[in-house]
């Protein structure tokens with residue numbers, strides 16, 4: 222992380238946010254922070270990547286209870302120097318990728334206004350978001366700021382002179398469709414609106430708004446800096462009136478993604494599901510027909526899943542059985558992937574992030590979490606039930622217990638059948 226230390230120890234972040242053009246982004250972010258806090262009694266606020274405290278310190282001085290986490294020591298020193306000891310603020314050095322010092326469901330509002338500028342892989346961005354969402358209360362808000370791709374190309378690559386154009390071309394920092402390829406030495410990671418939507422899709426959150434926090438301001442920095450008070454007030458008025466327009470958002474240098482953590486985890490009424498499954502089992506004692514109907518029932522009744530089905534043990538491997546969802550791999554060796562592991566270990570596999578599971582077999586690239594339960598006949602595994610979700614950590618022990626009821630039903634069907642594995 223030393224490149225960040227180097228960058229921020231020579232960079233006047235406060236001056237950027239205090240300049241007239243910098244104020245547009247700051248005041249816009251403040252406006253939406255206040256919208257999220259409206260009506261809450263003594264809300265608790267977390268800022269991950271608090272920088273020099275422009276937001277955290279201001280909120281703490283307004284009386285809010287704030288926890289400020291910042292990675293760069295130099296920034297943290299500047300932040301702490303602004304405090305007089307009367308504020309309700311906890312400050313700590315820490316990394317957005319690991320908030321394990323904080324408990325689940327703790328904050329009404331979580332601000333992630335800097336980290337996405339400096340995380341260069343999708344995995345890291347998902348981890349930072351996952352941590353921010355985890356520590357936010359259900360129903361609470363998560364505000365995430367991004368630097369945008371096209372405005373940076375216009376400003377940095379073309380407007381700032383030919384040296385930068387040569388640099389990005391020579392160093393291969395652009396994809397053929399002009400998405401900047403950032404890396405730590407370039408400091409800023411850049412997003413497109415679809416990249417942001419793609420990150421959000423992995424979580425149980427609702428996107429309330431994606432806001433253009435500076436709109437056209439940075440294209441005309443000097444002009445904005447020179448505005449008199451009346452003109453600047455009108456500029457802000459124009460900006461606030463247009464900053465939620467979807468047709469302008471990708472053209473803003475900075476955006477603010479406003480997310481709300483869902484109150485309910487996707488809940489399933491397992492007792493009802495079991496009753497429905499029993500009715501299906503009565504209709505057909507044949508395990509294949511029953512599995513076909515159970516996969517349809519699960520696919521229909523479980524929220525936020527993208528695949529539900531069975532693999533059957535056949536000739537020493539798992540063979541694709543009845544399922545619902547996208548086409549899937551046909552054969553899985555014992556011990557391979559999540560399914561093969563559930564079979565080899567004869568254990569339920571509850572995988573909150575399939576990308577972190579060694580050897581996970583990706584049938585649908587949208588899958589982010591998975592649960593696999595072994596199905597037995599006379600103590601031998603004869604099949605597995607596999608369910609995938611596009612959300613991280615979609616399944617928990619409640620699903621495991623509920624699905625075991627269905628597995629037991631199927632096991633009875635297998636016990637009564639002469640099915641040969």
Ligand code: SME
Pocket residue numbers: 528549550553557558559560561580581582583584585588591607609
């Ligand atoms: N993900 C599974 C493969 C099956 S598909 O998800 C349907 C695995 O790793 O075993």
